[in-house]
Every structure is written in C-alpha cells, then in structure tokens.
Amino acid sequence: MIFRQMFDHDSCTYTYLIAQRESGEAILVDPVLSQVPKYLQLLEELELGLIIAIDTHIHADHVTGLGSLRDETLCAVVMGEHTKADCVNYKVREGEQLKAGDISMDVVYTPGHTDDSYSFLVGNRVLTGDTLLIRGTGRTDFQNGNPASQYDSLFNKLLTLPESTLVYPAHDYNGMTVSTIGEEKRHNPRLQVGSEQEYVELMNGLELEDPKLMDIAIPSNLACGLAPDIKD
Numbered sequence: 001m002i003f004r005q006m007f008d009h010d011s012c013t014y015t016y017l018i019a020q021r022e023s024g025e026a027i028l029v030d031p032v033l034s035q036v037p038k039y040l041q042l043l044e045e046l047e048l049g050l051i052i053a054i055d056t057h058i059h060a061d062h063v064t065g066l067g068s069l070r071d072e073t074l075c076a077v078v079m080g081e082h083t084k085a086d087c088v089n090y091k092v093r094e095g096e097q098l099k100a101g102d103i104s105m106d107v108v109y110t111p112g113h114t115d116d117s118y119s120f121l122v123g124n125r126v127l128t129g130d131t132l133l134i135r136g137t138g139r140t141d142f143q144n145g146n147p148a149s150q151y152d153s154l155f156n157k158l159l160t161l162p163e164s165t166l167v168y169p170a171h172d173y174n175g176m177t178v179s180t181i182g183e184e185k186r187h188n189p190r191l192q193v194g195s196e197q198e199y200v201e202l203m204n205g206l207e208l209e210d211p212k213l214m215d216i217a218i219p220s221n222l223a224c225g226l227a228p229d230i231k232d
Helices: 033-045 066-073 147-155 181-187 196-204 214-222
Strands: 002-008 013-019 025-029 049-054 076-080 090-092 097-100 103-109 118-122 125-129 166-169
Touching (some): 002 033, 013 033, 013 103, 013 166, 033 066
Parallel strands (some): 025 049, 049 076, 125 166
Antiparallel strands (some): 013 025, 097 103, 103 118, 118 125
C-alpha cells in the first residue's frame, strides 16, 4: 500500500493519498484547491489513477480541491450521507467500505465538529478529519457542531479502536504528523474528562475566533470548491 501525507501551510491541512501499487488505483482525502497541481504531479510520478476524492466534512478554513480533481481526473467525489453538498457523486454511510484495488477504507460517522463529519479506517490507520486532532479535538461551535455528539464519536467510536491504531488528523498547528489512539487517551488534554457533561462544558467554554476564510470556504465547499468567484 502507498500512503502519503501532504501538508498545506496556509491552512495547516493534511491531505492523504492512499493507493494500491499493483492496480494503480488511488484515493485522496481532504484535498486543498491550491495544492491540486502538486497532487496531480505526484499521481503522475507514481503512475497512479485517482478514482475517489473525499472530504471528511465541509471545511471552513480552506477551499476544497474535490471539484477541480474531478474535472482533471474524472474521479468520483465522495462525502458522508449527512453532507449538504449537492455536488458529490456518491454519499457513503457508516459501515460501508471504499476500495482502491484490494485496499478497503471503512466509513465511520463521527459528528460533533460538524454534523457531517466522517472518519475513515484503513488497516491500522484512522483518518479522523477534525474530530480527533493530535492533543486536541475539533471545535464544536458552528456548522451544527455539538459537543455531546463529539463526545460520543470520540469515546464510543474512535477511542475504542486498538491503542496501536495510528491517528492521522485533517489538521495540525504544532508540527505533529501522527499519533496513536493510546497516546491520545493518555496525553490529549481534552480527553481527560470524567463525563460527557464535563466535556460539553469544556468545549462550550472555548472562546475561539472564526476561521479567516469561513465566509468564503463554506459556500464554496458546498459546491465542491467550484464556486465561480474562486480561483486556484
């Protein structure tokens, strides 16, 4: 299996390439519009064909590359069934699998950061979007976010995975690239709570500024990044 982690410095977004070398089929998760030329170059260099592009949720801090990648490669655009984006080709639900060759990605519904947040399990790796970050968790104060739902997604889904499972989030602001479920259980300060109510109070007490691009990114991403006024 080919597994690559790519980084957009402006939004601190991680994009993931998962592919099977034998079949040449590839999946991209959480692509950024400005980075699409780099993704296409890497696909060409590795002799891969992109078959699926995924967003874990509607992002508020960057414009997605989903639509541009579909235009360039004819790949399918995929998001979870709760998304409000009407531009996707296929909406997946929890329990389904996505495939690239014989590589399987299990779909897990993990709302809380937003109501359309999904995670994807690939072998011993889990792509957690903004639900579980390295030593943090995604904010829950817009896009129908809900701290109680996030608590359930964390404690009753993601944190029940084996402790050796590698955690790959959609963002990191401190230079961390990967963690494990066990590390996050022990060292993530937002997970050191004794109850759902304590977690809800912690998240509701955060005073965070809105993402700088939120007013542009959200409407653009509802159109898979292809809004007329958006240029890469």
